[in-house]
Amino acid sequence: MTAFRDLRHYIEHLTDTLGEGEVRRVEGAHWDLEIGGITELSAEREGPALLFDDIPGYPSGFRVFTNFMGTPARSAVALGLPADAPKLDIVRAWKDRDLRLIPPVEVATGPVLENVLEGEDVDLTAFPAPRWHDGDGGRYIGTSCMVVTRDPDSGWVNVGTYRVSVHGKDRLSIWFLDNQHARAIAHKYWDRGRNCPIAVVVGQDPILSTAAAMSAPKGVSEYDLAGGLRGQGVEVLYAPGTDLPVPAHAEIVIVGEMPPREEESVQEGPFGEWTGYYTHSGQEPVVRVRQILHRDDPIILGAPPMLPTIPAGDQAVPLYASTMTWEHLEQSGVQNVRGVWAYARQLMMVVSIEQTGAGDAMRALMAAASRKRPGSVDRYIVVVDEDIDITDINHVLWAMFTRVNPAESIHILRSPTTSIDPRLSPAQRAAGDLSMGIVLIDACKPYAWKDRYPRANRVDEGYRAELRERWKDVLSL
Ligand SMILES: Cc1cc2nc3c(=O)[nH]c(=O)nc-3n(C[C@H](O)[C@H](O)[C@H](O)COP(=O)(O)O)c2cc1C
CATH class of the missing domain: 2.30.110.10 (Electron Transport, Fmn-binding Protein; Chain A)
Known part of the structure; x- marks a missing residue:
């Protein structure tokens, strides 16, 4: 250091x-x-x-x-x-x-x-x-x-x-x-x-x-x-x-x-x-x-706030939020966490787990949602399987688009937000009501039949590395 x-x-x-x-x-x-x-x-x-x-x-x-x-x-x-x-x-x-x-x-x-x-x-x-x-x-x-x-x-x-x-x-x-x-x-x-x-x-x-x-x-x-x-x-x-x-x-x-x-x-x-x-x-x-x-x-x-989707500005906040959420999950008894990554500062938190039993994904979602801090605005918590690269938004979206049955995998809770949340209505502000929805999304393969989930057609990691090495000239462009 x-x-x-x-x-x-x-x-x-x-x-x-x-x-x-x-x-x-x-x-x-x-x-x-x-x-x-x-x-x-x-x-x-x-x-x-x-x-x-x-x-x-x-x-x-x-x-x-x-x-x-x-x-x-x-x-x-x-x-x-x-x-x-x-x-x-x-x-x-x-x-x-x-x-x-x-x-x-x-x-x-x-x-x-x-x-x-x-x-x-x-x-x-x-x-x-x-x-x-x-x-x-x-x-x-x-x-x-x-x-x-x-x-x-x-x-x-x-x-x-x-x-x-x-x-x-x-x-x-x-x-x-x-x-x-x-x-x-x-x-x-x-x-x-x-x-x-x-x-x-x-x-x-x-x-x-x-x-x-x-x-x-x-x-x-x-x-x-x-x-x-x-x-x-x-x-x-x-x-x-x-x-x-x-x-x-x-x-x-x-x-x-x-x-x-x-x-x-x-x-x-x-x-x-x-x-x-x-x-x-x-x-x-x-x-x-x-x-x-x-x-x-x-x-x-100077660290002027910018749209939270801009990948620059203050990177310490998402790093810290990811770290603290990971620690919180482990302290809450969720032991099979493979990673946590915060998007848009922490408006969307993505957790990857290795499922070892039915209910693991829901347990992780509930534990992540219970880490509420004063001043935070949390909107979406997504849990994915360990094969998803959670630091790649496209990979996360692919899991959300193809492993979620919206009729059963999405849960909405009410939870306190903070006064800078733009979605608080004028009436809520006037009444001092800070309640807001938070969406929990289980984007894991269903545990009961995860081994029968259709196979993905993506080039696998090992072959990727091999191709990158052998075809450097083509692939570095
Ligand atoms: C760039 C940046 C700007 C911040 N601006 C404010 C602010 O204007 N008001 C505020 O209450 N918290 C702000 N925060 C959050 C606080 O710094 C954070 O909640 C911190 O934990 C507060 O310290 P405390 O726990 O000792 O009160 C900001 C954080 C960052 C990274």
């Missing part, structure tokens, strides 16, 4: 391992829609990571980096795995990873202190935060960012990724879904008549980004999780005047306090969300910024 020192180290490592073409430098694109648009168009064709520089109106060197884990190869490199690792091996490696928690290492200084701006010098508009989508209600500096808070009772440090937008020189807004840890922590301060101290970290290595988006149990710091994933504690320092640890090698850290919404709020959103729609907007609390730390020539790490 490569323990990336910081985002810059990861960028260098990408070109070292995958070639110069893996990171494309783009000069002169505008922060208003152009950076977001180019990112989306490039992601649609699984293009390179993009490093935007010479952004009009900003000093050369103030950069934006996007599509950072946008292909399976980049995800593998980001997670310290071989770039050509088969997709399912990445999930398996994560599932079997050593789950040690390694606490951060405190250091006295670091590059993030190269520039410390306070008082009159605080100016968030000095950074080229993009307006990513044309319906966005503002400029979002935080997309794949880390919001650091500390529980006032236990001292537990929580790190989460929540969207962050800029409102003038010294105000940010942050949007937390209802069940997020940072919201609960902020409420504890507010209940005691205090403002909640907050640090927003913009620009960190991909392991930290991944850990921040994970839902570590209450009391477990995502810093410790990141340390475990990278095999070494993350180097942190305390933002001056706070008890909030921030990565010493971060690109930008914004420090301030969040008063309760009743005291100060702003219009937050709308923002193009990961489902591919705009849903949430409303009055949200602000961060009153009192300090900005940043490196020379800082890089904003």
Whole structure:
């Protein structure tokens, strides 16, 4: 596992391992829609990571980096795995990873202190935060960012990724879904008549980004999780005047306090969300910024949400969802799982099993459906036999089209969704009703006569390998 020192180290490592073409430098694109648009168009064709520089109106060197884990190869490199690792091996490696928690290492200084701006010098508009989508209600500096808070009772440090937008020189807004840890922590301060101290970290290595988006149990710091994933504690320092640890090698850290919404709020959103729609907007609390730390020539790490069918953007979420579902299935007693793969982030979850008895497929479907997390939108769960390559959507569709009897293999449950689900009706939203259907599809050969199921006419794996070798010239075209 490569323990990336910081985002810059990861960028260098990408070109070292995958070639110069893996990171494309783009000069002169505008922060208003152009950076977001180019990112989306490039992601649609699984293009390179993009490093935007010479952004009009900003000093050369103030950069934006996007599509950072946008292909399976980049995800593998980001997670310290071989770039050509088969997709399912990445999930398996994560599932079997050593789950040690390694606490951060405190250091006295670091590059993030190269520039410390306070008082009159605080100016968030000095950074080229993009307006990513044309319906966005503002400029979002935080997309794949880390919001650091500390529980006032236990001292537990929580790190989460929540969207962050800029409102003038010294105000940010942050949007937390209802069940997020940072919201609960902020409420504890507010209940005691205090403002909640907050640090927003913009620009960190991909392991930290991944850990921040994970839902570590209450009391477990995502810093410790990141340390475990990278095999070494993350180097942190305390933002001056706070008890909030921030990565010493971060690109930008914004420090301030969040008063309760009743005291100060702003219009937050709308923002193009990961489902591919705009849903949430409303009055949200602000961060009153009192300090900005940043490196020379800082890089904003941007992960603008795109349609979830685009195979780029943030790959960590589907990988993590696949891994956690696989673990959940095994913990639920489903032992014959051969793989789990999430499509469209996790709107469709596909599980492959080796059937050993009648009812295995249904057991797997029910167990997968019971893994509901706050903030998730689950629509379809599909179980297929082990001969299906679940990382190939065409293969999955073939199983769904030819091994399902719609009259008996499809089951619909009602299950809670989340407020950004675009299919919630206005009436449901008004009533706070988050119930939604979820479809369970048994696309396995029926166990009772699976050995008599018609034989498939696809070239088998062994002969495929032989042909690929013998007919390289023809088949590599
Ligand atoms: C790119 C990205 C953006 C996210 N944006 C938000 C957001 O705006 N609000 C939110 O509540 N969760 C958001 N999430 C999900 C949270 O990061 C995730 O639920 C995480 O577990 C929250 O941390 P917590 O468990 O410590 O509360 C986002 C995740 C990713 C990967």
